[in-house]
Amino acid sequence: MNLPLYEHSLSIALPLMLFFGAYFLFARTPDKAIFANYLRSRRIMGVALLLLAANYAVHLFVGIRFRDTNAAILMNLSTYFLCYWLFSSALTTLLDRFYITRRRMVFHLTAWVLFSLFSGFIQLWLPDGLLQKIGLTAMAAWLVCYGLWLARRLVLAYRRAVRLFDDTHSDDIAAYIRWLSIFTYWAVIFGVGCGVLTFLPDRYIFLWILSSVPFYIYLYCSYLNYLLFYEQVERALEDEMPSCEEGFIPDDEPAGDAARSGLDLGARLEAWVASESYLSPGLTIKELADELHTNRTYLSGYIKSIHGLSFRDWIAKLRIEYAKRLLLRSPELTIHDISEKSGFLSQSHFTRIFKEHEECSPARWRRTRTDAEQPSEQH
Structure with missing residues (x-):
């Protein structure tokens, strides 16, 4: 094993993990009641990051990987299992404030204790050989299936929120939570990869450590950026959720x-x-x-x-048709002016939606149509 590379990678990752975890736990948020759920999510994520940082510290300062490989694998498996739940809970609660319940906490903590006990029995009590390998394979499969199950729940919550926003808002509110979807799929790949790397030869372990650096930097930056839009997203979730009395057609209506x-x-x-x-x-x-x-x-x-179409897509289609009329009838207007007059919040958003509808930018569409009309006018 390349010991300096292993130690340098830990020395890079550990301070970042400690900083991110401490920031998530103790950094202040705007003094508004609406940010309580965001703060709870960030604190749960902070606990998960500090737990992982503790894992890194044991590897760096104790050298558990060299002292007892089985104990190192056991520590990693137990840490990953608990962190899977903490990560998914932190992110899911951003979309569903009622996700974390006492019953759910008891269930997942009990599952973590059982997983750790079974892993410990296999690693520390079973003799090296085929039986231990079968047991480790079973625990790895349990860990992967658990992570995929949690990821599926998060993806479903994300899709429900996107459908709600698209059905109730003309603006693309879902763009503010798209990072949750990206991070979830990245977390699945990263989590499964870490589980696999745990069982690889020592010379590859530095890959497990270095791969965490961009992963957690993205998470940190995403939480910071989301703070800017959280209030708008949360109000949309609060205000636009249909009430129980609302239905498509009343039952008593002929x-x-x-x-x-x-x-x-x-x-x-x-x-x-x-x-x-x-x-x-x-x-x-x-x-x-x-x-x-x-x-x-x-x-x-x-x-x-x-x-x-959903409400958002229908409104966007109407606005794009209006913008196309302005592009042809008002050549003195800039693209920025047209995006404002057409009801879009920004020129970049207008350009993106226009490209989705017409497969080209507004400026190019205007040039193409103008050039096509000039010969006929001259004729």
């Missing part, structure tokens, strides 16, 4: 009345589109439902059934 209601809603919706009210920035389906005197859940279902 089918004929429901059909007539749909026709009436279609006429009102067409009038609303004709008034170009969709250009209002920050528009929500609740505001539109109040204006049309209808149920927001019913309105969301109506838009999906008629246009085949």
